[in-house]
Amino acid sequence: MADRFASLTTRVDLSTELCGVRLQNPTVLASGILGTSKGLLKGVALAGAGAVTIKSLSLEPLPGHNNPIVVGFEAGMLNAVGYANPGIKEGAKEFSNLKEVGVPVIASIIGRGVGDFMKVLEGLWGLDFAAVEVSLSCPHTPGYGMLAGQNTPEATKEIVSVVRKGTELPLLVKLSPNIPEIGRVARAAEEAGADGITAVNTLGPGMLINIEARQPILDFKVGGVSGPALRPIALRCVYDIYKSVKIPILGVGGISTGRHAIEMLMAGASAVGIGTAVYSRGIEVFGKVCQEMEEWMEINGCTSVKELIGAAHAP
Amino acid sequence: MADRFASLTTRVDLSTELCGVRLQNPTVLASGILGTSKGLLKGVALAGAGAVTIKSLSLEPLPGHNNPIVVGFEAGMLNAVGYANPGIKEGAKEFSNLKEVGVPVIASIIGRGVGDFMKVLEGLWGLDFAAVEVSLSCPHTPGYGMLAGQNTPEATKEIVSVVRKGTELPLLVKLSPNIPEIGRVARAAEEAGADGITAVNTLGPGMLINIEARQPILDFKVGGVSGPALRPIALRCVYDIYKSVKIPILGVGGISTGRHAIEMLMAGASAVGIGTAVYSRGIEVFGKVCQEMEEWMEINGCTSVKELIGAAHAP
Amino acid sequence: MHLEPVMMKIEEVILESNLARSFIFKTCSERSESKSLEYQPGQFIMLWIPRLDEKPFSISYHGKDFFGVTVALKGRFTQRLHEMKVGEWVGIRGPFGTAFNLNVGKACVVGGGVGMASLAVLIERLEDSVVVQGARTASELLYRNRFKDMLLCTEDGSAGTKGVPTDLLEDLYRHYRFDAIYTCGPEAMMVKVSEFAREYNICMQASLERYIKCAVGVCGQCCCNGLRLCVEGPVLDGGTLEKLEDFGRYARRGNGRRVPIGTYLGKKT
Amino acid sequence: MHLEPVMMKIEEVILESNLARSFIFKTCSERSESKSLEYQPGQFIMLWIPRLDEKPFSISYHGKDFFGVTVALKGRFTQRLHEMKVGEWVGIRGPFGTAFNLNVGKACVVGGGVGMASLAVLIERLEDSVVVQGARTASELLYRNRFKDMLLCTEDGSAGTKGVPTDLLEDLYRHYRFDAIYTCGPEAMMVKVSEFAREYNICMQASLERYIKCAVGVCGQCCCNGLRLCVEGPVLDGGTLEKLEDFGRYARRGNGRRVPIGTYLGKKT
Numbered sequence A, B: 001m002a003d004r005f006a007s008l009t010t011r012v013d014l015s016t017e018l019c020g021v022r023l024q025n026p027t028v029l030a031s032g033i034l035g036t037s038k039g040l041l042k043g044v045a046l047a048g049a050g051a052v053t054i055k056s057l058s059l060e061p062l063p064g065h066n067n068p069i070v071v072g073f074e075a076g077m078l079n080a081v082g083y084a085n086p087g088i089k090e091g092a093k094e095f096s097n098l099k100e101v102g103v104p105v106i107a108s109i110i111g112r113g114v115g116d117f118m119k120v121l122e123g124l125w126g127l128d129f130a131a132v133e134v135s136l137s138c139p140h141t142p143g144y145g146m147l148a149g150q151n152t153p154e155a156t157k158e159i160v161s162v163v164r165k166g167t168e169l170p171l172l173v174k175l176s177p178n179i180p181e182i183g184r185v186a187r188a189a190e191e192a193g194a195d196g197i198t199a200v201n202t203l204g205p206g207m208l209i210n211i212e213a214r215q216p217i218l219d220f221k222v223g224g225v226s227g228p229a230l231r232p233i234a235l236r237c238v239y240d241i242y243k244s245v246k247i248p249i250l251g252v253g254g255i256s257t258g259r260h261a262i263e264m265l266m267a268g269a270s271a272v273g274i275g276t277a278v279y280s281r282g283i284e285v286f287g288k289v290c291q292e293m294e295e296w297m298e299i300n301g302c303t304s305v306k307e308l309i310g311a312a313h314a315p
Numbered sequence C, D: 001m002h003l004e005p006v007m008m009k010i011e012e013v014i015l016e017s018n019l020a021r022s023f024i025f026k027t028c029s030e031r032s033e034s035k036s037l038e039y040q041p042g043q044f045i046m047l048w049i050p051r052l053d054e055k056p057f058s059i060s061y062h063g064k065d066f067f068g069v070t071v072a073l074k075g076r077f078t079q080r081l082h083e084m085k086v087g088e089w090v091g092i093r094g095p096f097g098t099a100f101n102l103n104v105g106k107a108c109v110v111g112g113g114v115g116m117a118s119l120a121v122l123i124e125r126l127e128d129s130v131v132v133q134g135a136r137t138a139s140e141l142l143y144r145n146r147f148k149d150m151l152l153c154t155e156d157g158s159a160g161t162k163g164v165p166t167d168l169l170e171d172l173y174r175h176y177r178f179d180a181i182y183t184c185g186p187e188a189m190m191v192k193v194s195e196f197a198r199e200y201n202i203c204m205q206a207s208l209e210r211y212i213k214c215a216v217g218v219c220g221q222c223c224c225n226g227l228r229l230c231v232e233g234p235v236l237d238g239g240t241l242e243k244l245e246d247f248g249r250y251a252r253r254g255n256g257r258r259v260p261i262g263t264y265l266g267k268k269t
């Protein structure tokens, strides 16, 4: 930590902007990892994140799937949390006085349809969120995201154009990597009024089987793939989206080092989400990634994050 | 090798059957890895594979993409070989007298449309292939597979029902993991007369960027993901297909150990393809996987591969 | 990133009390993947019954080639576990979480109910300790043969002193002058222990219980204010507990809802 | 599974001949990821020019903190490389493939054309050797200052003996009685060397060239009958060559087509 603040006095500028929200650095806690309490968000901010996202909130409480809800493998993680959350009413209590967190806090919301989304947005009124992320892309919760067909260009357009009217906050739309023509989905979101794209949610779903038990390990049998396995897919998605839309992108998927973060920026992201790496490198991953980015930028004569955004698209 | 043959005298029976083709063990060389010459196929057979697949042949020669055509990352490999191959005429010369290989050889074929496929099939007449695999699923070759829309249920049905008439050999159809409702595609293939499903081809595509060069590393920019990253997705695909069709499945994707192979069998595969692990464990991977399977089966009181197929579906 | 359950065979079942059974596993069995378990007293494992659920339990027995858990009957999962017999298989992952700090002089260990499970191996490893266990009634007491010198109290007076263990603390301290207190049990009891420790300026560590899912610090389910019980806990020291608003007050159900601790217990979501 | 190119800066360009230039890279530069290159004489690297192509080259210079390649002008890729200047960047991955076996007594090294590149570091490491280089004409000879004792021959007689290096082999053998021959150059020349070695029962190793793509043994492009040139080669010993049908006869183009070796050279697909 000491190191990190020391290096902020050097000539490298890590700050960036995401749909009008200024971030001290481009690392953002991804939704669903640790975002269950204000206390945890504070901890992640202290560990160096430029912004944090809460665990997705739905209208009514959701119990989530039975355990195991996560399982690791040699190339990443599967999860089928199933959007366990206490619902928007409880959520609004939990996330009052968000200024205390110290960095911008993004609200993540989910719904079975536009009606749900609008009511959840209502529940956020008066809270200090910096932006809202609408997740249309979970691969493992019946009634939501992919399992409700929300990830097609058509559904995306329909949902976003209504939801857009429900908030004055910057609106991010979170997409699934499972649709090859992700650029089209992003464009649908942009046309419907989104201010930014979060790309991507987990991949798949995938499955792992315990061969002694002769059973899928996750109780829901399948779960979304995150971590290293997802990284090249997420990069390609961000690269494609950058070519398809003008709004900024929050790039998420498999990032665990400063090199990975820079790669994602070069693909076109304005900021980078980090989730699974909280497991592999601890909460300190945010500070470490920033420090690694600074080191690389210094050696490579790069003074600002903005120079990196979309750099891999040079003709 | 000595070990492997020694253990064949134990009570564990590794043999299996794939659409009427008997295999001494369930490991199969996946298409596109090493399958360019009869000499290499022999080498892989000697290393212990139960069957081998040739690199996909098209009607006309294809130069493939410029280098780099492969790049590794922490969780697997991307490739954009672009179906480089000398065309069916040259291919037929290369793959004469296949009996010399010592194990069943599967022909892999690709085409821009049914016309191509039929002519390639004609080119195979009189050769000693044990089965034909029709690949409808490459994510990185313009004019073929995904980039020609061959991976939808409708296109699959259309192509397979024609191609079915072009050969009397057992017909495997190779699917892409990129379609979430893969069970439907498999059913379309089955209804159109396929004798088996090969699942899966590479995932994505994905991208990796060299941040010093500020460029995608693959010359084609994107490539299909194989290896560990693909494993849970491939398992889920095979699990879904097993529920959707009655024909046997050749499960491919990320397999590099005996445990992985057994997991794939339990998901529903009758045999397992191995590709990228030839890089990580060498050509010896076939013999090693067999030995590891045998060891596990002995310890767990399993006498035959057939007991394992689909075991994870038990109610 | 290995975080898969390993199937292990139940080698022995011990009837510990009216409510609790222990299940013993061998770590060097040929078939098991985990050839030995790197464990420190206080840590817990996740126990998986395929197609049912996976739940946290403290390790209550630990030796070179075996370990065990002691499970009190609570609901669906523990019920099914109690029905399991020697030779049946369950999945194990872990151990996870923080451990007790053993570098103390004289120690006092205060256990309540099945909280004794997380203290048992600690007790075996401590060189100089006095142990007091509380339970509702005699038939619910644990490990009476394992720890012969243990002081007992029951709420109904059916064994040992009538009352709760915290009633004894002052007397014990006058007598033993211990340097540290370890505790695990009902949270109300642990709150009292921590107040006592603060008053007498004794270091103290407590093992808390919160609803655990991932056990590896990603899902946020187990949070207690800014701490993850599965990573920064379950063992916390007095200083941390003092600042922990939720301690003795709030806990989160399986859906993340923060409820008064009294209404948390015994409810599933 | 790390198999990514690392960008490195050209530190020096050496004009070796009319046709060939060497490019030198530092391995301890702060920015480079590969702090040092684990290399054995005979191995090759892949050199990447982003958005153009990536091609195989032997390492022809190697020291504690540097290495280099010597590149003859052939087509599009080598043309562009020849235009590159000190301070420009290229990607490197490797080294790959088999190396020369150095455990011999007296050695004879026979190089033809830019084949000398793959022999250069070998020559530096051999303790007792006689080296003969052949080229079409004097201006195409390589490393004349680097290896002062080297015997030379040119087809047009413009330097050294007029003729090809294999003409000299018998005389050299009578004189030096070497235990091993190393060779790299036009395949026809290497065939002659191998025939000579067989006749005189001398061990011999040759470095072959085939069209390389992945360089890691998966794509099958570089196969020579049942061998992968990028893994089991490029250095092969006499015994292997003897059984290799394709040696001196066939090579595969970039699309995998097997063609007579004469028609392979200079054609892209």
Ligand SMILES: Cc1cc2nc3c(=O)[nH]c(=O)nc-3n(C[C@H](O)[C@H](O)[C@H](O)COP(=O)(O)OP(=O)(O)OC[C@H]3O[C@@H](n4cnc5c(N)ncnc54)[C@H](O)[C@@H]3O)c2cc1C
Pocket: C044, C054, C055, C056, C057, C058, C059, C060, C069, C070, C071, C072, C073, C074, C075, C076, C077, C078, C079, C114, C117, C118, C208, C209, C210, C211, C212, C213, C234, C264, C265, C266, C267, C268
């Ligand atoms: C770190 C830790 C160590 C534990 N060690 C032991 C032990 O050694 N022996 C023992 O008997 N019990 C232990 N428990 C409690 C044990 O996990 C629960 O009793 C068990 O999960 C109940 O499951 P059930 O389905 O039978 O009951 P349910 O009817 O599902 O729940 C009954 C009560 O058990 C608790 N509980 C349920 N699920 C969980 C969960 N996933 N995580 C935490 N608590 C839960 C809640 O308080 C709930 O009200 C420990 C808990 C934690 C957090």
Ligand SMILES: Cc1cc2nc3c(=O)[nH]c(=O)nc-3n(C[C@H](O)[C@H](O)[C@H](O)COP(=O)(O)OP(=O)(O)OC[C@H]3O[C@@H](n4cnc5c(N)ncnc54)[C@H](O)[C@@H]3O)c2cc1C
Pocket: D044, D054, D055, D056, D057, D058, D059, D060, D069, D070, D071, D072, D073, D074, D075, D076, D077, D078, D079, D114, D117, D118, D208, D209, D210, D211, D212, D213, D234, D264, D265, D266, D267, D268
């Ligand atoms: C193991 C190995 C080591 C080599 N070492 C050297 C060296 O040290 N110095 C040197 O100058 N050259 C070396 N070569 C040859 C070098 O790779 C080619 O000269 C170069 O790729 C030509 O590229 P181009 O685009 O300029 O020519 P092109 O016009 O593309 O091709 C000209 C000829 O170069 C060869 N070639 C082209 N592409 C490849 C390829 N991908 N792999 C192999 N051969 C190819 C073919 O014979 C082709 O006919 C080596 C080749 C191999 C296989």
Ligand SMILES: Cc1cc2nc3c(=O)[nH]c(=O)nc-3n(C[C@H](O)[C@H](O)[C@H](O)COP(=O)(O)O)c2cc1C
Pocket: A030, A031, A032, A033, A055, A056, A070, A077, A079, A081, A083, A108, A135, A174, A200, A201, A202, A225, A226, A227, A228, A230, A252, A253, A254, A255, A273, A274, A275, A276, A277, C218, C219
């Ligand atoms: C345990 C877990 C829970 C998640 N929960 C949510 C969620 O509630 N809402 C959401 O939009 N994404 C959720 N995600 C997806 C992540 O936000 C992120 O998009 C994905 O994990 C890829 O990033 P990573 O590879 O850095 O983890 C979750 C991921 C994990 C691993």
Ligand SMILES: Cc1cc2nc3c(=O)[nH]c(=O)nc-3n(C[C@H](O)[C@H](O)[C@H](O)COP(=O)(O)O)c2cc1C
Pocket: B030, B031, B032, B033, B055, B056, B070, B077, B079, B081, B083, B108, B135, B174, B200, B201, B202, B225, B226, B227, B228, B230, B252, B253, B254, B255, B273, B274, B275, B276, B277, D218, D219
């Ligand atoms: C270098 C490479 C080339 C491939 N070429 C082909 C091909 O020509 N035809 C095909 O059907 N699949 C091809 N594949 C896909 C493999 O056959 C296999 O489906 C995939 O790699 C997943 O298996 P793996 O993880 O074991 O590699 C190729 C894969 C790789 C890595």
Ligand code: FES
Pocket: C211, C212, C213, C214, C215, C216, C217, C218, C219, C220, C221, C222, C223, C228, C229, C230, C231
């Ligand atoms: S149980 Fe998931 S963070 Fe602790």
Ligand code: FES
Pocket: D211, D212, D213, D214, D215, D216, D217, D218, D219, D220, D221, D222, D223, D228, D229, D230, D231
């Ligand atoms: S170049 Fe791919 S196998 Fe040798």
